[in-house]
Amino acid sequence: MVLKNIFHALNYPFKEVFFYILWIFNQIVLGGLYNPRTKGKENFPKKGVFIVVSNHEDNTDPLFLSLLTHRRLHFLAHDGLFRPPTRSRFFVKYFDQICTPRGRSSWVVNNSVRYLKKGKLVAIFPEGTIDDGKKIIREHTGVARIALKSGCPVLPIAINNSFGIMPKDKRFFRKLQKVKINIGKLMYFSNYQGQDENRNITKKVTHEIMEEIRRLYRIA
Numbered sequence: 773m774v775l776k777n778i779f780h781a782l783n784y785p786f787k788e789v790f791f792y793i794l795w796i797f798n799q800i801v802l803g804g805l806y807n808p809r810t811k812g813k814e815n816f817p818k819k820g821v822f823i824v825v826s827n828h829e830d831n832t833d834p835l836f837l838s839l840l841t842h843r844r845l846h847f848l849a850h851d852g853l854f855r856p857p858t859r860s861r862f863f864v865k866y867f868d869q870i871c872t873p874r875g876r877s878s879w880v881v882n883n884s885v886r887y888l889k890k891g892k893l894v895a896i897f898p899e900g901t902i903d904d905g906k907k908i909i910r911e912h913t914g915v916a917r918i919a920l921k922s923g924c925p926v927l928p929i930a931i932n933n934s935f936g937i938m939p940k941d942k943r944f945f946r947k948l949q950k951v952k953i954n955i956g957k958l959m960y961f962s963n964y965q966g967q968d969e970n971r972n973i974t975k976k977v978t979h980e981i982m983e984e985i986r987r988l989y990r991i992a
Contacts, residue, residue: 791844802835805948806937811992812955815927816840821888822925822958825915827908827985828897830934836951837895837929845895846887848872848880848914870894877914881968884914885922894918898982906935908986916977919961920968926981928956930988954992956984 824845826837834847849869870887872880884894896918898911919926932952937945959981967973 792842795838795842798835798838802832803839805945806836806951808836808839808951808953810840810953810955812957812988813840815955815957817927817958821891822893822927823888823915823919823922824893824895824927824929825981825985826895826897826929826931827989828899828902829906829931830902830936831938831940832934832945833897833902833931834895836931836934836953840929840953840955841893843893845893846870847895848884848897850900868892872914877917881914881917881921884918888918888922888924898978902935902940906933908982908989911978911982913971913974913978915981916961916974917968920964920966920974920977923962923965925958925960927958928981928984928988930954930956930985930992932989932992952992954988956988959984 824837826833834845838845847869850872868887870880870884887894896915898915899909900912901909915926918924930953932954933949934951936947937949937951939946961977964970964973964977
């Protein structure tokens, strides 16, 4: 037990240092190669707790979102990313991304709320897939359930033209193209707080969020 506690004490600062090394590497490589044009930078809060919500075109989208802040983003990630043979599973686990096992939506919502209550930033792609590429498809209501249960605002972001950089099942960048990012203003849903189990309300809130992302996408 003593050795375990010592390990965790040493591991925590190392994890933070390791994260910032990778963050700087991402800024240099992805930021340098693609230098995405970003609108609404002033809308990304420097402090506070909120939920980052974006459309999902490409496997590189988490990396582009990570360019926007020095704070660590905790993404909701498919449970397959946590298991072999996925090569990125070490990073997904080590940096405390949120696993989304099929059929356990309430557990995912509660776990995400716990992250937010600890002051961590949770990031969600409500579409849950990149299969349809640039088309913004029907979204899942998990984002609304998390927002209404936690009471945290939502930051809508549109990523435009990342499609095809790293397609599904590919390991490396395939294209160089101009990516555009548009950051909206915080969206508050305090009038619906606590209604996270009301299906009609969660569908309405999710629709409002995704409509704002669609708007941001069109004007990115």
